[in-house]
Amino acid sequence: MVVNQFVFGGSGIGPGLSLGMVTLTVQAAALVLVGRASLAARAVVVAFLVLAVLPLQMVQRLMAEGSFVSAIYTALGFVLKATGVILLFTGDAKTWFAAQRSTQ
Numbered sequence: 001m002v003v004n005q006f007v008f009g010g011s012g013i014g015p016g017l018s019l020g021m022v023t024l025t026v027q028a029a030a031l032v033l034v035g036r037a038s039l040a041a042r043a044v045v046v047a048f049l050v051l052a053v054l055p056l057q058m059v060q061r062l063m064a065e066g067s068f069v070s071a072i073y074t075a076l077g078f079v080l081k082a083t084g085v086i087l088l089f090t091g092d093a094k095t096w097f098a099a100q101r102s103t104q
Helices: 002-006 017-035 039-064 068-089 092-103
Strands: none
Touching: 017 039, 039 068, 039 092, 068 092
């Protein structure tokens, strides 16, 4: 989404320039708050993952129209978000969050 907003001015796949900038700001804030062990930030990250499912409907059509870069960009964006959420709720992350929450 960063590339779409700054290089293409929000004109590619995505919510457009103004909403895209708001989205990027909220995602950046969520990442900072995740680093501070905020449970609310984890919920925001999950919400962005759920929203990332919506454009997946376009991938097949984009491939059929020959827009391979846009299709790969959309699918890869979802895969990266899903991987991040999985890592955020499993393994060492659970232990780290518990330790951070107990010291606050």
